[in-house]
Structure formats: C-alpha cells, structure tokens
Amino acid sequence: MVKTITIPEIKVMAELITNMKHKRVGILGGTFNPPHLGHLIIAEQVKSQLNLDEVMFIPDYQPPHIDKKTAISAEKRLKMVKLSTMDEPGFKVSDIELRRKGVSYTIDTIKELKLKNPEVDYYFIIGGDMVEYLPKWHRIEELIKLVKFVGVGRPGYRKESKYPIMWVDVPMTDISSTLVRRNVKQGCSIKYLVTPEVENYIHEEGLYRE
Numbered sequence: 754m755v756k757t758i759t760i761p762e763i764k765v766m767a768e769l770i771t772n773m774k775h776k777r778v779g780i781l782g783g784t785f786n787p788p789h790l791g792h793l794i795i796a797e798q799v800k801s802q803l804n805l806d807e808v809m810f811i812p813d814y815q816p817p818h819i820d821k822k823t824a825i826s827a828e829k830r831l832k833m834v835k836l837s838t839m840d841e842p843g844f845k846v847s848d849i850e851l852r853r854k855g856v857s858y859t860i861d862t863i864k865e866l867k868l869k870n871p872e873v874d875y876y877f878i879i880g881g882d883m884v885e886y887l888p889k890w891h892r893i894e895e896l897i898k899l900v901k902f903v904g905v906g907r908p909g910y911r912k913e914s915k916y917p918i919m920w921v922d923v924p925m926t927d928i929s930s931t932l933v934r935r936n937v938k939q940g941c942s943i944k945y946l947v948t949p950e951v952e953n954y955i956h957e958e959g960l961y962r963e
C-alpha cells in the first residue's frame with residue numbers, strides 16, 4: 754500500500770534536511786618527511802578551535818614545488834604519518850595522493866574528495882610559508898571556491914594574503930621536517946620533535962643519516 758505523505762510531514766522532513774549538519778573535515782596536506790609535533794599541534798588546535806569533526810592527513814606523492822626533494826619513499830612517509838596519528842581518533846590518514854601518483858596538485862585531491870563526499874565542508878590547513886606561496890598554486894582561483902583555507906602562523910612568515918584565509922591562532926613552533934632531518938644527520942636528538950614511535954622508526958630504518 755502506498756502511504757500518502759501529509760504537508761506537515763513534508764515540512765518536518767524539509768526542516769530536518771535543512772538543519773542536517775554538514776560534516777566539517779580539516780585537511781593537513783604535506784610531504785611529512787618526516788611528520789613532527791608541529792604538524793600535530795596545528796592539526797589539534799585547528800580541529801578544536803574550528804570545531805571540526807576530524808582532520809585528515811594527506812601525504813603527497815610528488816610535492817608540487819620542484820625545489821622539494823623527497824629522498825624517502827611515499828610508503829615510508831605514509832607509515833610515519835600513521836604512527837604519528839594513531840593515538841588520536843579525530844585524526845585520519847588518507848593515501849588518496851599516493852594512489853593517484855604523479856604531481857600532487859591539491860585541486861585534483863579536493864575535486865576527487867568532493868565527488869565522493871559532496872556533503873562535506875573541507876578546511877585546508879596551511880602554515881605561513883604556504884600562505885605566501887598560495888598565488889602560485891595550480892588553478893588556485895578554482896580551488897579557493899571549493900575549500901576554505903585555514904592559515905596558521907609560522908615563525909618568519911607574515912599573516913597576509915590576497916585570498917580569504919581563516920587565521921587560527923596556534924602556539925608557534927619552529928619545528929620543521931628540515932630540522933628533524935638535520936638533527937638525525939648530525940647525530941643530535943629528535944626526542945620531543947617527533948612522536949616516540951616515529952623516533953624509533955627513523956632509527957630502526959636508518960633514515961636521514963646521509
């Protein structure tokens with residue numbers, strides 16, 4: 754038997770659909786060579802201050818800037834990102850760019866994600882160094898309409914952009930993957946710069962010694 758839906762029922766359903774909360778997902782894209790506590794601090798602060806449902810870490814396959822060298826394989830970087838984030842249920846890891854291969858342009862990633870999850874609002878987190886570089890991003894005018902960019906301060910970089918950036922205040926740290934790689938190479942400590950699991954992995958695999 755076909756049930757007739759009454760006007761009040763339709764109104765209730767329409768209200769429910771309108772009020773349905775869009776899922777809010779932060780994205781932290783990076784080379785993560787290796788992932789460090791600076792990444793975790795900004796992800797956690799943005800997640801909590803913007804009330805996001807989760808933050809997805811997306812390691813790139815081939816970084817778009819030509820000056821970035823990735824001596825470490827994508828699989829090892831993915832493994833370290835998983836080790837870094839495993840204790841935090843609000844942190845997820847996606848291998849979307851590793852599966853796609855080639856140059857990891859953010860526009861391609863966002864379009865793929867939006868196609869799969871049209872109801873999700875994405876917040877792409879970038880440090881001050883990346884904010885400055887934003888005008889040079891691939892198809893930036895199109896990308897800016899698909900995601901909200903969230904900027905976080907990084908020592909030495911200005912919080913300015915011609916693009917609409919949502920700035921979130923985070924405790925600024927001068928931790929970088931460059932510093933971690935340099936310390937390993939020089940035989941200096943990386944304790945408290947990376948998680949203990951990543952520290953063990955780097956030493957066990959003999960990464961960054963050369």
Ligand SMILES: Nc1ncnc2c1ncn2[C@@H]1O[C@H](COP(=O)(O)OP(=O)(O)OP(=O)(O)O)[C@@H](O)[C@H]1O
Pocket residue numbers: 782783784785786791792795878879880881882883905906907925926927928929930931932
């Ligand atoms: N300490 C930090 N404070 C704020 N943002 C950061 C910090 N470290 C990394 N980021 C941001 O995280 C994203 C991914 O960074 P990435 O994986 O390239 O690490 P990195 O430390 O910048 O690496 P490298 O030293 O090799 O250039 C970028 O948007 C970057 O600006």
Ligand SMILES: O=C(O)c1ccc[n+]([C@@H]2O[C@H](COP(=O)([O-])O)[C@@H](O)[C@H]2O)c1
Pocket residue numbers: 781782783784785811813816817818821857858859860883889890891
């Ligand atoms: O799409 C672009 O043109 C583009 C240019 C520079 C950086 N990105 C993305 O920004 C993120 C941080 O980059 P990186 O090189 O600092 O690790 C990472 O997800 C990159 O793919 C993207």
